[in-house]
Amino acid sequence: AQKVTQAQTEISVVEKEDVTLDCVYETRDTTYYLFWYKQPPSGELVFLIRRNSFDEQNEISGRYSWNFQKSTSSFNFTITASQVVDSAVYFCALSEGLIYNQGGKLIFGQGTELSVKP
Amino acid sequence: GAVVSQHPSRVICKSGTSVKIECRSLDFQATTMFWYRQFPKQSLMLMATSNEGSKATYEQGVEKDKFLINHASLTLSTLTVTSAHPEDSSFYICSARVRQFSYEQYFGPGTRLTVT
Numbered sequence: 001a002q003k004v005t006q007a008q009t010e011i012s013v014v015e016k017e018d019v020t021l022d023c024v025y026e027t028r029d030t031t032y033y034l035f036w037y038k039q040p041p042s043g044e045l046v047f048l049i050r051r052n053s054f055d056e057q058n059e060i061s062g063r064y065s066w067n068f069q070k071s072t073s074s075f076n077f078t079i080t081a082s083q084v085v086d087s088a089v090y091f092c093a094l095s096e097g098l099i100y101n102q103g104g105k106l107i108f109g110q111g112t113e114l115s116v117k118p
Numbered sequence: 119g120a121v122v123s124q125h126p127s128r129v130i131c132k133s134g135t136s137v138k139i140e141c142r143s144l145d146f147q148a149t150t151m152f153w154y155r156q157f158p159k160q161s162l163m164l165m166a167t168s169n170e171g172s173k174a175t176y177e178q179g180v181e182k183d184k185f186l187i188n189h190a191s192l193t194l195s196t197l198t199v200t201s202a203h204p205e206d207s208s209f210y211i212c213s214a215r216v217r218q219f220s221y222e223q224y225f226g227p228g229t230r231l232t233v234t
Contacts, residue, residue: 037225043209045162045225091161104215105152106223108161 002027004094004109012115013082021077021112023092029053034068034075035093035106045091051075082116089113120146122214124226131202132234139197139229141212147192148214152223153185156209168195202233 003026013019025034036048049059051068059066063083067076079086092109121144131137141151150169154162166187168174174187186198195214199206211228 042227043211043230044227045211047225050222104150104223105164105167106162106213107164110161113159 002029002094002096002107004092004107006090006092006109006112008112009110010113010115012117015084015116015118016081017116018078018080019082019114019116021079021090021092021114023075023077023109025073025075025092025094027073027094027096029096031096033095035095036066036075036077037091037093039089039091039111041088048077048090079114082114084116084118087114087116120144120214120216120222120224122148122212122224122226124210124212124229126229127227128230128232130232130234133203134201136198136200137202137231139199139210139212139231141195141197141214141226143193143214143224146214146216148195148216149192150215151189151195152213152215153187153195153197154211154213156211156228158209162211165197199231202231204233207231207233 005024032053034051038046056068063080065078089111091111093106095106123142125140129137152167153165155165156162164177165180166174166176168187168189170189170192176182184200189195209228209230213223213225216222
């Protein structure tokens with residue numbers, strides 16, 4: 001079965017702290033994509049990253065970094081030197097390959113609400 | 119980048135009435151659009167997949183007669199909540215896929231529906 005688990009429901013940190021958001025997934029497919037989205041209080045989803053199952057290289061984009069480990073089926077997201085503007089709900093999502101998912105639909109995790117306090 | 123709009127952004131309606139939500143791809147043609155529902159403090163749940171010119175595919179547990187989806191053109195999909203009840207109050211989000219067999223999806227800003 002396809003499933004995405006974000007075990008951390010809420011995280012609260014103080015500004016400038018580093019924080020890691022965990023994401024564990026289950027899939028029946030060898031080809032799949034993983035995503036992270038940010039949802040600020042306004043509600044609009046902001047795309048952060050997409051990763052395919054054949055690319056395990058870690059990625060860094062400014063203060064954001066992602067660690068993809070197929071061996072543990074995890075795709076964790078780290079924010080370094082967090083800022084108040086990082087406060088939002090973050091969703092991890094999975095899209096299986098076209099053999100099982102010609103429609104390309106996304107399966108979302110439960111989301112992690114990050115609160116960064118000044 | 120690709121832009122998806124939704125209208126209205128907020129709507130309040132009385133119980134028993136129907137509400138239509140529009141999802142438009144502004145600068146690209148979308149062969150497939152998706153409709154999600156998000157209850158407060160919860161995740162996005164896919165309701166249905168809408169392909170231009172054909173009937174929508176609904177997820178298990180979603181009533182197709184209650185949530186009518188029409189994808190009449192490559193840039194417009196509509197979701198009509200028929201005979202709305204307070205339990206239908208939710209945040210409805212659409213997304214559009216850029217092209218067939220693509221993993222790129224762009225999300226609309228969402229529509230907050232409140233049924234009184």
